[in-house]
Amino acid sequence: MKLSRLFKKSGYIFVIFLIIVAISPLLFISHPVSGIDAVTTLAATTTSITTTSAELNAILNSCWQEMIWVSFEYGLTDSCELGTTTEQAVVGWGPFSKVLTGLNPGTTYYFRAKADDHLPDTVHYGAVMSFTTLPAPSSIASDNWYWHPSVVTIGSSNITDSSATVSGNLTSMGTARKVLAYFKYGTHYYQTVWPLWAGGNVTLPHVFKSPGDISANITNLNPGTTYYFRAVASGEGTIYGAVMTFITPSPAKE
Numbered sequence: 374m375k376l377s378r379l380f381k382k383s384g385y386i387f388v389i390f391l392i393i394v395a396i397s398p399l400l401f402i403s404h405p406v407s408g409i410d411a412v413t414t415l416a417a418t419t420t421s422i423t424t425t426s427a428e429l430n431a432i433l434n435s436c437w438q439e440m441i442w443v444s445f446e447y448g449l450t451d452s453c454e455l456g457t458t459t460e461q462a463v464v465g466w467g468p469f470s471k472v473l474t475g476l477n478p479g480t481t482y483y484f485r486a487k488a489d490d491h492l493p494d495t496v497h498y499g500a501v502m503s504f505t506t507l508p509a510p511s512s513i514a515s516d517n518w519y520w521h522p523s524v525v526t527i528g529s530s531n532i533t534d535s536s537a538t539v540s541g542n543l544t545s546m547g548t549a550r551k552v553l554a555y556f557k558y559g560t561h562y563y564q565t566v567w568p569l570w571a572g573g574n575v576t577l578p579h580v581f582k583s584p585g586d587i588s589a590n591i592t593n594l595n596p597g598t599t600y601y602f603r604a605v606a607s608g609e610g611t612i613y614g615a616v617m618t619f620i621t622p623s624p625a626k627e
Contacts, residue, residue, distance in 0.1 A: 411435050412434060414484070417429060420610075423523045425475060426475075427504055429445045430615050433466045440462050440490070442461065442489045444457050446485050447482055449482065450483060458471045459471075469486075472525050472544070478508055479505070480506050483503045484502055484503070484504075485499050485500060521609055521610030522547040522549060522606040522607075523543075524554060525541055525604065526614030527542060532621060532622070534597070535596065537619055538589070540587065541588075546581070546584060552580070553607045554581055556575065556589050560598060560599065562616060576591065577589065600618065600621070602619070
């Protein structure tokens, strides 16, 4: 009799366990991980700012849904009242960026990152940051001024288990007549921001005499590997685009 009751009670416990396992994703998927900001706004770097444009960067720290839409709000005050950039759909945590254009020279702008899963009450914001666009060249009180080029990293395509195409855009020549543009890449983030002795690689540089698109085909990659890359432009000063990633697919199992 006692054994039958024990088996009956064990059966109830097992059923309750199965129910908890089944609904646990629903309990945790609708919100970011506790104690971690969903999105972090990164400070604008001086090399990404021109007279009329700026590259904004942020990091999505928690991907609490299968797809998250990220963007930036910006404005002339810390309420970021001017508007919101076009949303980008992402499927995992990591860095994202957007280039603002059509800005006024010598003007301070405020911005913040935004992450939205398009469900009620689940919009998350990063801290408000600011940057000031460069003054117009005519307002610089010097006869010896120079202007660095500007470049943005756009993305990757044609990804196989051993190769990928990366792309960017040289948005300004600065005051240089010729600019060398290329990509740094590697299997670790630091390889794109440290000198080449850190173990990174560079693509073959191309000479530009006017702004334009940049692309390079990277080969001899390892399958099933995450690669980090960024665009680089070197003229009168060297500047860098945002770091982005791609993953080479693993070989199909036979």
